Amino acid sequence: MLSVRSLSGNVVTTVEGATLQGRSAFPDALKHHLSDLMGLPTQRLRLCCGGQEVPKSSSWASLGFPSEMQILVLPYVTSASQQLMSAISEEDYDGVLSSLEVPADPNAQYTLTASGATKILSPLVVACAVSSLSIVRALVQAGADVNCQSHMLPCTAMVAECSVAEISEFCAVTPLQMAVLQNSVDLADFLLQTKADVNICSSHGVSALFIATRKCDLRCVKLLLHAGAEKDLSAEGSPTPMQIATGRVAEFMQNFGSAASLPAASDAEYARRIVARVSLHNRELVPAMACCHWKLLILCPLVAALPSLRLRRRETGERSFVDAEGRELFFHGTNAIVKGPPWIPSREGFDPMTSLTAEDFRMMRSAGLNLIRLGVMWPGVEPQRGVYNETYLKIVTDLAKEAASYGIYILADMHQDGLSERFCGEGLPLWAVPKDISFPLPLGLPYRGQGKDGLPTRSECKRHDWFEYQSAYSTGAAYERLYTNQDNLTNAWGAYWAKVLQSFQGIEGLLGVNLINEPFVGNPYKDPGLMVPEAADRLRLQPAYDVVARHIRAADPDAIVFFPGTTSDRTGRPYTDFLPQGFQHAPGGEEFADRSVNSFHFYAPPQSFDYVKQYFTKRIQDARQLGTGLFLTESCCEVFFQKVAPVAESLGMSWIHWEWKQFFRETNATRKSEDQNAAFGADKTGCGGWPYNHGVLNMTMLRFLARPYAQAIAGNFTSSSFDPSSRDFRLIFKADPKIRAPTVISVPELTYPAGVEVLVSPAGACQFKLAQSFVQLTNNASLAHGEELTIQVKAKGMSLVV
Template sequence: MIKSVSLLLVIVLAASALIQVDTKRSRYIDEFGRERIFHGINAAPWYPDPEGFDPNMSLSDVDADNLRSWGFNVVRLGMMWPGVEPERKQYNYTYLATMKKIVDNLYSRGIYTILDMHQDDFNRRYCGEGVPDWATVPGEYTLPFPLPIAAEMQTDPVTNYPNITQCLERNFAEYYFANQVADAFENLYKNVGGIQDDFIEFWGVVSAYFNGTEGVLGYELINEPFMGDYIYNPSVLYPEYTDVNFLMPMYEKIHQKIRMNDDTKIIFFEKAVLPAASGFRGGPGGPDYNDRQAFAYHIYCGPTSRDGTPSWLNECEALDGFFYDEIDIDLNRTKLAGFMTEFGAVPDNATSMDSIRYLMEAADARAQSWAYWQLKYYNDITTAGSGESLYDTEGKIEPRKLRELTRTFAPAVQGQVENIHFDSSTGIFSLQFLSNGNITRPTEIYLNEDIYYPKGFTVDVKPGGIVKSEGRNRIQLMMRTSERVLVRISPNL
């Protein structure tokens, strides 16, 4: 159903643009003033293969085309410290060039990249990854790994790595509480042996290399930082302690280093992994940088089975609701934009789909952006296996998961978003926004025609009319005036 006529068809896809933050509304905006929303996916920890296609390892032209067809407009890409600096002060520019090739390839399809210094459990010596071996030195008085949570593991005499089979006997999250892991984080925070200085310089090298790379949305400073050595420094158990005393001072130094090279991109930062609101009162750049810094957060359900399926769905959703309430507190207090840079990590079953749908609907209600964990397995020893990815063990797309993630949404809005809702059971989408006639680029809406609208769709716009663009899976609206607009899209039956 097409109604007339205060809308102007814009057939060509709008050009990608520099993204920053509207400090009055804490929303992402592009250089044209449109509010921007991101739906995306993770590709970490180790760098993907940029050539060909592999259901476990690639992030190539084929993958980028798929991501665009599914409506994803951001990838959170692991930017690994051991990849950049395998030996102290020796930087691997071949690795950086490979990562830039991936970033540029994604951007050619209109997909932005968040460069994420990814870690889980700090280092391979602790059944994890993230920090180079040379920066991982156990304290003199620490217990053998993984005491006190499990008996000591035998390690390779050359690498000091524990046997991978032994590692996988436990959920990786348990190893954070091993004394050596907790101590390693506290050593980083306290700059023992100068390793924090090295970490800051890592970000200096990365930001210098990617300065001017249009496809980089921003830099995420460290993934899921642990609280610190809770055995010898129990103060870290208080929810705000690590954020205030360890993380923010380190983040401020990294901010200064990055801003020497790149003063335009967004710096994303996380709180310590604790089930409570953070201790942050603002971002590492202070209020002057609120248009270029954002609070990154993760929400995961618990408890789950070993493959990630929620054990009790109602309890899972209640817990996720509590976590989102805590995030709301953080965002309101800091006056920063937010981004759910991880959630999901679930297999392709009905209970798991209910759980991620709950979080995506909660994100819609807040006009929040998100990135699902994750696209492929990428040999991540801290994940439950290929069940977390979009591909099954036979290399086939997991259909229920793709259906939930390829949601109808508005990546760019010509004005201020007031309300978003998408019902994945019916395909009905609604968007309410205050249009701004002074913005010269259109609202863009993504919709997956094959999955949700195989018989076509009906678009209603009040006031005015709409014309479908020529691009498949995408429509565009251009308002001539400033007014409240309601868009409704429904499948033809």
């Protein structure tokens, strides 16, 4: 046992000797521990043993296994603090570290006389002025105050255009403001992570967001807004960041002769309409606007932190998503699945066929979408067994962060169709599926497997539709291996999801994880009974999901797990759905029902357009029995909006449409290749293309997606309806007057270009306002709990029915 005492003789801490055995350089680790206990930087601490300072490279053994040490707290040295400022000014990192070790005071203030005035400088602001992240990090670790102020730059420069001019008049700025002045996102991000106050203003009332807006720095604007910067904060007599941005937008549009055609509106509404017109109809102008402030405005209503959510049981038994305020939440989304290398949408600029970038997120928001089911593909995460691709995972999480800044959640999906490239599909990494020379018997004669990595060639795969390959014995046997933990594969599946969730820790906007896409029944040749609709769910998926869930709960106990049954376990037809459901409990057990969602698809076949309501009703009954949520995670095309979405929405069901774009690109070279994965996305099992059909934006398709719906309800959903021909939307819900957050209805401008009119019944039951493609309604406190409200939304100019 080692005791560490102060000079007064008090024991500061004790350390077990076993933790010190064999450790070299343990003094640094011990000093960091003492730093946390004492609230002092390590530079001021000195460890002593037997009256001598302990060398950094010492081990406990080299010191003779002492049972006691002393800790000294050194005072700051004035001369070292002066050397520190010189080293910072010269960007001498080693000199900074040496000065801090003396120790120099990282918060020492220095005087500067210019134009007859004496002003104060601080080391951290100066380090930000020279844009040295390494020096800034060293100063903060040494105890520098991240919210200090320094009389560093002329106020006129900040209030006007933020250019660095001759110093004639000084104003105090913070390190964060200086980082933004230098256009350094990395510096600003680091300071915000170390608790810099994003809304501190300079001595002349200038905020960091004001500076970023003036400098047209979109990256800093997004970062600051994401950190909670107030867009309406300003000095007396100065414009707010929002007003600055709006003024620049108007100036830009006047230069292009477009402003006169826009209706008068508030600053935010005016700018939003400009953005919508330019981005949707004048795409060629977007590059010319790259340096304009309009980009700030499309972010302003979107970057507020996404509400944290959970599942709450309705009175009827199933669960709905709710936020911290208690509002029920609903989602309209789209899929983004890349079915081959690189296993993730392209991120290097917008591409109408392969990307998922800011322009895509803006377009999704214009249609009112707030969710993406994103393929987080197992081959991308774990290309070799036990070896995880951190680069791939960072691309995934960076994408999720950017989506969140636009108010869009992510549902991570382990997508598979046909399970493996070995079976002309995708899903599992190659290491998880042994090569089988009999494939595709009995569907056809064995393929020679002369493609890359011994896979079937493209020509061979095209001999049958992908779903037919699930009837091959090899494919069924591979599903069986996954479900029954052969070669420890079920545990590997769980470990994959645990790794994904660990990568998402601290990142907002992850709605949940979808365990697998469209699981097949297993091996029906070995057990024909698996083809009975409920049997595979009960005998194969339930046990496998329980194993996977244990890994997930160890990584993130609160993760929301989406779990699908086989695609034909429910069809809506009475002669298939009379059987009880196969699942007996949520993945992991009944106790996890409050964190579980039954996910399912609608395609005809196996479902039927003649039994749409019966299908959804049966799904709701199943969710009530299990006590879980439910979610339509895939359906497609125009017929979905005509026959399926109206029924789902009337029952309070969220949906995700297939698919945002193709996420597949063929070239002349790849067309000639026999390699399955020659083309980006390696489409073998079908790709989407809504609304980017073959790389061309189809506005009709985009308008289909832009259906009005309640994103949040301050109460309990009863019903909703939308008539595309008249554009009439009706929402009925039971109000909860204790919820002070508003009910929010998405009313996309694509559907309501002239705006909307709203009628609330009973009259006066709530206050409403229109804001940037949303109707917000706040319940009056006088409402009775459970009182039924009816909200009607119509296109402006249409008659409202009372």
